[in-house]
Amino acid sequence: MIPKSQESSQLDAQGNLKHFLTIEGLSRELLVEILDKAEGFVGVARQAVKKVPLCRGKVIANLFFETSTRTRTTFELAAKRLSADVLNLNISTSATAKGETLLDTLRNLEAMHVDMFVVRHASSGTAHFMARHANPHVSIVNAGDGRHSHPTQAMLDMFTIRRHKGDFSSLSVAIVGDIMHSRVARSQMLALKTLGVPDVRIIAPRTLMPARIEEAFGVRVYHDLTEGIRDADVVIMLRIQRERMNSALLPSEHEYFHLYGLTEARLTAARPDVTVMHPGPINRGIEMDSQVADGERSVILEQVSNGIAVRMAVMSMCIGTQNLRAQSIGESHA
Amino acid sequence: MIPKSQESSQLDAQGNLKHFLTIEGLSRELLVEILDKAEGFVGVARQAVKKVPLCRGKVIANLFFETSTRTRTTFELAAKRLSADVLNLNISTSATAKGETLLDTLRNLEAMHVDMFVVRHASSGTAHFMARHANPHVSIVNAGDGRHSHPTQAMLDMFTIRRHKGDFSSLSVAIVGDIMHSRVARSQMLALKTLGVPDVRIIAPRTLMPARIEEAFGVRVYHDLTEGIRDADVVIMLRIQRERMNSALLPSEHEYFHLYGLTEARLTAARPDVTVMHPGPINRGIEMDSQVADGERSVILEQVSNGIAVRMAVMSMCIGTQNLRAQSIGESHA
Amino acid sequence: MIPKSQESSQLDAQGNLKHFLTIEGLSRELLVEILDKAEGFVGVARQAVKKVPLCRGKVIANLFFETSTRTRTTFELAAKRLSADVLNLNISTSATAKGETLLDTLRNLEAMHVDMFVVRHASSGTAHFMARHANPHVSIVNAGDGRHSHPTQAMLDMFTIRRHKGDFSSLSVAIVGDIMHSRVARSQMLALKTLGVPDVRIIAPRTLMPARIEEAFGVRVYHDLTEGIRDADVVIMLRIQRERMNSALLPSEHEYFHLYGLTEARLTAARPDVTVMHPGPINRGIEMDSQVADGERSVILEQVSNGIAVRMAVMSMCIGTQNLRAQSIGESHA
CATH class of the missing domain: 3.40.50.1370 (Aspartate/ornithine carbamoyltransferase)
Incomplete structure (x- = not known):
C-alpha cells in the first residue's frame, strides 16, 4: 500500500529511529532495542513520582483525526512521564473545518516548534506522508493509519x-x-x-x-x-x-x-x-x-500498561535521535 | 439508595480517607479534619507560585459523564496546585460510544496507573460502584452521582x-x-x-x-x-x-x-x-x-474559591493514605 | 466602536501594560517595547528545554467563545513556555448552555484565582467589557473580538x-x-x-x-x-x-x-x-x-512562529505588572 522506498524513511543515516511509521523494513535488532528500552520504563509507573526528564521542554502534539480515548490517553501519559508538554488537537472539528490542508496543518504546527506529532488518521499512508514532508527537526509517530499500520x-x-x-x-x-x-x-x-x-x-x-x-x-x-x-x-x-x-x-x-x-x-x-x-x-x-x-x-x-512503557521507548528514541542531530549540527557550526 | 454496608468503604482500616464518596458514615472529627486541612490550603492561592508538591508525579483523571465546566475546572485547578498531572476524559463521547462498560473503563485507566478518579455521573451510586471495584492503589472522589451525593x-x-x-x-x-x-x-x-x-x-x-x-x-x-x-x-x-x-x-x-x-x-x-x-x-x-x-x-x-482549597484537602488526604499503604507494603516486604 | 475613555484602561497608572485589548491608544514606545521583548523570546523556541520560569504557578485560562485551533494553540504554547498552568475552557458548550452570563463566568473564574484570561468572542468589545469588570489582580488579553480588534x-x-x-x-x-x-x-x-x-x-x-x-x-x-x-x-x-x-x-x-x-x-x-x-x-x-x-x-x-514569541512578550508584561502591583500592595501593608 505504501511504496517500498518510503518504508525505510523512518531511520536516519546511522540507522537510528527518526520516525516510527511501520514495522515494515525494521530489523530484528531494532525491534529488540525498543522492547529492551520499554523494559526499563516499566518501573517508572511504580515510582512515587512517575516521571523521567528525557523529553523535558519538548512539545508533543496528539493529532487525532479519528477519536480514540484509549490510544490518545496512553500516548499522553507516556509523553507526560517523559516530562514533555502535550498538545491535544482534535483536528476534525477545527482547522480542517476551515478548509486547511493536512500539509498546511503540519507546516503551521512545525512553525510553532512542535517536536513530535502522534498521528491517527482514517487514510492509509497519512503518517508516511507527514514524515516525508516534515522538517528535519520533527518526528512523526504513527498511531494508526487506515487499514495500513498500527506499529x-x-x-x-x-x-x-x-x-x-x-x-x-x-x-x-x-x-x-x-x-x-x-x-x-x-x-x-x-x-x-x-x-x-x-x-x-x-x-x-x-x-x-x-x-x-x-x-x-x-x-x-x-x-x-x-x-x-x-x-x-x-x-x-x-x-x-x-x-x-x-x-x-x-x-x-x-x-x-x-x-x-x-x-x-x-x-x-x-x-x-x-x-x-x-x-x-x-x-x-x-x-x-x-x-x-x-x-x-x-x-x-x-x-494497556505495557502500551505506556513501549510508547515511552519509541518516543524517547525518536527524540534522542533529534538531539543527536541537533548536536552534530551544533558541532559542525562550531 | 446506597446500601449501608458500603458507606464506610471510603475509610481504610485505620479510619483514614481512602475514597471520598459521601458524607454518610463520616465522623465529625473527620469532617473537621478536612476543614482544617483546607484552611491550610487557602493561602496557596495567594502565593506567587500557586503550587505545593504533595501530589507530584501522581495522575488524576477527571471522568465526567455529565459535563460541568465549573466543578471540573476547580478539581483540575486543585489537582494542578497539588502538582499532579491531570487527564480530562470526556467519556460520553468516546469509550462508551464504542460500547465499553464502566468497569472496563475503570480497569483500563487503572492499567495506565492513574492514581485517582474524580467521577461525575447521572446515575446514583456510580462512585461507590467504582470504589468497590477499584484496585487498592486507586482512590475515587465523587464529584456528583445522580440525586445521591455531592460531598x-x-x-x-x-x-x-x-x-x-x-x-x-x-x-x-x-x-x-x-x-x-x-x-x-x-x-x-x-x-x-x-x-x-x-x-x-x-x-x-x-x-x-x-x-x-x-x-x-x-x-x-x-x-x-x-x-x-x-x-x-x-x-x-x-x-x-x-x-x-x-x-x-x-x-x-x-x-x-x-x-x-x-x-x-x-x-x-x-x-x-x-x-x-x-x-x-x-x-x-x-x-x-x-x-x-x-x-x-x-x-x-x-x-467557588473555597471549593479549590477543600478539594485540595480531600485529594491530598486520599493520596496520603495511598502513600501510607504503599510504605507499609514496602516495609512488610522488606 | 469602543468608547474612547476605555481605550486607555489597558495601562496602569505608571503606563505599564495591565491588559492587552487593542492597539488604539498605545504609544510607539510601548509597541517597540513589546517587539523588543518578543525578540528576546525567539531564542527560547530553539533551546533544548523550551521554557522560561517567568509565569510559574500562574494560571492562564483560554476563554474561546469562537473556536480557533491555531490562535488557541499558540497562546497555549506561549503560556507553557512561560511555565504557566493553562486551562482550556470551551465556554460555548458548557456554562453558557446553563444560562450563565459572561460576567458570572468571569467572576467565577476570578474566584478560582485565574491570573489571566485570553478571550476570543464574536461580539466587539467583549475583552474591554471583561477588563472593565475584572478584579485588579486579573489581566485580560484580547484574542479577537468581533470586527473590532486582534492586537x-x-x-x-x-x-x-x-x-x-x-x-x-x-x-x-x-x-x-x-x-x-x-x-x-x-x-x-x-x-x-x-x-x-x-x-x-x-x-x-x-x-x-x-x-x-x-x-x-x-x-x-x-x-x-x-x-x-x-x-x-x-x-x-x-x-x-x-x-x-x-x-x-x-x-x-x-x-x-x-x-x-x-x-x-x-x-x-x-x-x-x-x-x-x-x-x-x-x-x-x-x-x-x-x-x-x-x-x-x-x-x-x-x-506563526513569531506569534508565540509576541504572545509570550505580551503575557509576561501583563503578569509582570501584576507582580509589581502585588509587591507595592505588600509594601504598603508592611
Whole structure:
C-alpha cells in the first residue's frame, strides 16, 4: 500500500529511529532495542513520582483525526512521564473545518516548534506522508493509519508476549478476527515474523481474509477457530467493528460469536499455558465471553500498561535521535 | 439508595480517607479534619507560585459523564496546585460510544496507573460502584452521582459557613429549592447534622419535597419561604434545573420566583448578619434576584474559591493514605 | 466602536501594560517595547528545554467563545513556555448552555484565582467589557473580538515586518481583502501608523471597503490590486470568510481570485524584495495561489512562529505588572 522506498524513511543515516511509521523494513535488532528500552520504563509507573526528564521542554502534539480515548490517553501519559508538554488537537472539528490542508496543518504546527506529532488518521499512508514532508527537526509517530499500520500496538503486543513467553523462537501465535480491515493484524504479523516466531496463524471467515496473505506474510490461514488455535502459545483476538455487521461481510453478532468467539471450552484446544490478548476495547459476547476476558490467561489489561512503557521507548528514541542531530549540527557550526 | 454496608468503604482500616464518596458514615472529627486541612490550603492561592508538591508525579483523571465546566475546572485547578498531572476524559463521547462498560473503563485507566478518579455521573451510586471495584492503589472522589451525593460541594459549603460563623453549634441553616432532586441538599443536610448544627430547615414546594425527610435527616420542613428563613443564620439557595419547569413538578419561572425567589425584602426575615449561599451557576431572577446575588451578604464567589482549597484537602488526604499503604507494603516486604 | 475613555484602561497608572485589548491608544514606545521583548523570546523556541520560569504557578485560562485551533494553540504554547498552568475552557458548550452570563463566568473564574484570561468572542468589545469588570489582580488579553480588534495578530505582523525590513520609517505596506469585516486589518492599520509607516494602503472591492477609512486611519484606498501593491515593501493578504461568498458582498471564489488573488505575475508590480504575509489559514486559490503562498517571498509560517514569541512578550508584561502591583500592595501593608 505504501511504496517500498518510503518504508525505510523512518531511520536516519546511522540507522537510528527518526520516525516510527511501520514495522515494515525494521530489523530484528531494532525491534529488540525498543522492547529492551520499554523494559526499563516499566518501573517508572511504580515510582512515587512517575516521571523521567528525557523529553523535558519538548512539545508533543496528539493529532487525532479519528477519536480514540484509549490510544490518545496512553500516548499522553507516556509523553507526560517523559516530562514533555502535550498538545491535544482534535483536528476534525477545527482547522480542517476551515478548509486547511493536512500539509498546511503540519507546516503551521512545525512553525510553532512542535517536536513530535502522534498521528491517527482514517487514510492509509497519512503518517508516511507527514514524515516525508516534515522538517528535519520533527518526528512523526504513527498511531494508526487506515487499514495500513498500527506499529506501537504491535510492539506493545510483542512486549507482552516476551514478558510471558521469554523467547519468540519456538512460539505458535494465532490472530483471530477481521484480518482484512485490521491495521493491528498487519503490524502484528510483520513484528512476529521479524522477531522470529516460526508459526503465525491467521483465523478469519473467508469474507474477512485478504487474498494471498500466506505468501505475503509467511503465515498459515485457517477458517476454523478450534483448528486454528490448536496448541497455540498465544491467541490474539481482534476487535470487530460493529458497523461492519450490517455490511454483508459479517454474519450477525450472535452468529459471529458462535463461530469465532473465544470461550473457555474452545480455549482447551490451545496449550494449557496459552496467553489471550486483545487490543481493546472488547466487545464482550462477540469476540470473547467475559470468563475468558477476565480469566487467568487473559493479559488484556497488562497490554494497556505495557502500551505506556513501549510508547515511552519509541518516543524517547525518536527524540534522542533529534538531539543527536541537533548536536552534530551544533558541532559542525562550531 | 446506597446500601449501608458500603458507606464506610471510603475509610481504610485505620479510619483514614481512602475514597471520598459521601458524607454518610463520616465522623465529625473527620469532617473537621478536612476543614482544617483546607484552611491550610487557602493561602496557596495567594502565593506567587500557586503550587505545593504533595501530589507530584501522581495522575488524576477527571471522568465526567455529565459535563460541568465549573466543578471540573476547580478539581483540575486543585489537582494542578497539588502538582499532579491531570487527564480530562470526556467519556460520553468516546469509550462508551464504542460500547465499553464502566468497569472496563475503570480497569483500563487503572492499567495506565492513574492514581485517582474524580467521577461525575447521572446515575446514583456510580462512585461507590467504582470504589468497590477499584484496585487498592486507586482512590475515587465523587464529584456528583445522580440525586445521591455531592460531598465536596457540601464540604466547601461547611468550610464557607465556618469561616463566616465560627462555630456550628448554635446555627439555624435553611436550604431552599428542589430538595427532591438535589444531591447537593442531601450532602449538606448530612454534613450540617454531623457537624452539630441544631436547626436545619428545608424549604420547598410540596411537589419537590421528599417524603419523610424530617425523620430521615433530623430537619424541619417548611413550604413558605419567609417562615422558613425566619431568624436563619445561613440561607442556602439550590439551583433550579430549568428543564423541570415544564414537567408539572414546578410552576413557571415567574411563579417560582414569586413564591421561592430570594429578594432583599424577603431576606429581612432572616438574621441581619445572614449569609446567603448558592452552589452556582445562578439563574438570576429565578432562585434570587441580582441584588441578593451580588449583595453584601452573598458569599457565592467565596464558595467557588473555597471549593479549590477543600478539594485540595480531600485529594491530598486520599493520596496520603495511598502513600501510607504503599510504605507499609514496602516495609512488610522488606 | 469602543468608547474612547476605555481605550486607555489597558495601562496602569505608571503606563505599564495591565491588559492587552487593542492597539488604539498605545504609544510607539510601548509597541517597540513589546517587539523588543518578543525578540528576546525567539531564542527560547530553539533551546533544548523550551521554557522560561517567568509565569510559574500562574494560571492562564483560554476563554474561546469562537473556536480557533491555531490562535488557541499558540497562546497555549506561549503560556507553557512561560511555565504557566493553562486551562482550556470551551465556554460555548458548557456554562453558557446553563444560562450563565459572561460576567458570572468571569467572576467565577476570578474566584478560582485565574491570573489571566485570553478571550476570543464574536461580539466587539467583549475583552474591554471583561477588563472593565475584572478584579485588579486579573489581566485580560484580547484574542479577537468581533470586527473590532486582534492586537496580538497585529503585533506579530509588526514583529515579522521589522525582522525583514529593519525599520518602519520608509515602508509602503498594502493590506488586501475584506477590510470591512476584518479585526486583523483594523489592528494592523493602527499598529503600522503608530510605528511610523508613512504609506499604508488598503485594497478591497467597494462592497468590502468601510466608508471614510482614509480619514479615520490615515491610509490610502485602492480598488485595483496591481495599482495598490505597486512598489509595496510588504503585502498583507487577509483571509476571506467563505461564508460571505453567498451574501452578495462578494463575487464567486473564482471571480474574487481573478480580481484580488495574489499570483507571481501580479506580484511583479511590487518591489522585488516584497514580503508577502497572511494571518492564516490560507484559502489557496482564493486569496493567493500556492506558488506565492509557498514561495520565497512568503513569510506566512514565520508569522506563526513569531506569534508565540509576541504572545509570550505580551503575557509576561501583563503578569509582570501584576507582580509589581502585588509587591507595592505588600509594601504598603508592611
